[in-house]
Amino acid sequence: MTDHLLTSANERWRTRLDDGCRSVAWSPGGRLFVIAADGSSLIDDPSQLTAPMAPDPVDAAWLGERRVAVVDTVGGVVFAGSGAIDAQPVDGARCVDSAQGRTIVGGANVVALFGDTNEDAPATTITTGAGQSHALCHTVGGMWAVGGSSGLVLIDGAMGEIDVRLEMDGVRAVAWADDAERLVAADLAGSLHLIGIHDPARGVELDGYPDPVRHLAISADGGLLVAAADDELTWWRIDDEGDPDDMPERAVVHEHPVTALAMSSDGLVTTGDAAGRIHVWSPWVTDHPVATMTLDSEIVASEWSSDGSRLAVASMCGELAVYDVTPGAVA
């Protein structure tokens, strides 16, 4: 049994990149990749820095343990690693994810699907009808969810076609609960849309946000949804049927707007703000952070390693820190 109150977060290392951080990604095996605004990157630790590989990178993902994909607004997507680098054009490329041997790049009204093992092969390009892509995630099997400026689409990667298209305005964040097979999307109108993957048309809309939700996360079992809007954090408890509590816990958790949010496999949540403050929260003690750290400037990315043992946090001025996080154990 764990007791999150006794959680410790010890700084493993801290460094500063030459430019602002743009994206942080952990591989399934725990390798770290950080891309900076000038296109240079850090791999694993501060001793391994690369030359710029993209002029205006915006997102990155690991393809297994040896290669990464970097999405660039000018060039498309750059695949790098194992001594080779290759670029493929994707119009309006903004976001990338990789799972089950495939890599998906969200672009301007399209997504491009690549195979991990042969990025040179022509991509399968699918017109989404969702406008400019802003967020995407792998869901179940060969299915992907893509949020864009005019809606949310579920894409069947195996068939290379759109499975479902849901009209929403300005979807800027999506998250997936793997065990519960539940998807959540945040739109510009200030609503969250909780969607069961097997019956997407029967979603639940969670509204009441005066400011649009910009960052969200959902636990793997689908029982906890955390959303950040301005300086507030909302904790939605969701039952097995996918119905949320009528009254979520809502509190102002930062003195400045929340600019990053992530949830670990242990259920710990980290939030970063516009002043560089980072809080770690337990879902069971939501009125007080269980750990607090600080970087030099606005937090632009925070990511947990897949086993939940390490947390990487990056700032707009290029500061980057990795923490070993240990949830406290009750004897």
Added chain:
Amino acid sequence: MVNRSPVPVTIVGGAGAEDLARTLRAPDHGILAGSWHGPGSVQIDADTAHRTPGCSCCALRLDVIDGLLRAVRRPNPPAHVLLVAEPGDDVTTIAYTVLSDADLARHVRLDGVVVSLDAVAMATRKAGGAPLGSGPELETLAIADAIVLDRASELTNDAIISIRHSLGAINAIGSTLERTADAALLSAQRQRLIGIDAWHGAPAVGARIDVELRGPDDGPHTLILRQRAPLDPDAVDAWLDRVIESHAQRLVRLQGALAIDSAPARVCCHGVRSYAMSHSESADPPASRRGESLVVIVGHDLDAGDLSSEFAATRVR
């Protein structure tokens, strides 16, 4: 914690926007443009969404948000950003986006709207009796803080005077100047176009009467309201709320300096469509303007009678 001032952003629109932006750009400036790549440039492609589905008055340019954040969320951001509105772009939507997005508000500040206008093409249209521009073009001209006449040297003085007269009927808030290739003159012109902070203070209009309405038949109108008596704070708050609520879709620019009863400084307000913000006036107004309230409303189908009488009713009784 890094504490730095928001980066000023100038929206450059009109037919020669890209060329004008390249001329105005200093080495430490950034440029956001759809099609031009060069030093300090960030590419953007039109990507519009709406805060409320179907509501045109809360349209947001998501590409502008992302592009500006990419340009300024860095250790050494540009000293100034020139945001090029492509031909066909809705400049009002871009201005609304820059002002209203919470993330952008932390990092950037709308400095002004500068419009490049082909003087020869305009003179030709005038001579032929054609409309001076399409609806969106007239809207852009109406909210501009400066209009730069390109190729004015190819026209006679009479033609330029005629163009200035026509522009004066469309735009009450900005200045018009002729573009020059002379380096010294260009440097002087740059100071009238860049770093002018035109949206956050009192509107740059001179009002000789208490109510003035101007504008072309087929374009947006500008209503200038003036009062010399102090205003009741609650009444003026309620009036501004009503203006936004009833005119949001038709409002392309709102700007005012309000002399509130017992307030130590005038309160400045600015807005576009459904967005409005107010703050204390930071600069000392000229002595002749102290105690004077001045509001400029640029929009479509303005009900000047109601707006002016309701504004007049906000004075302290």
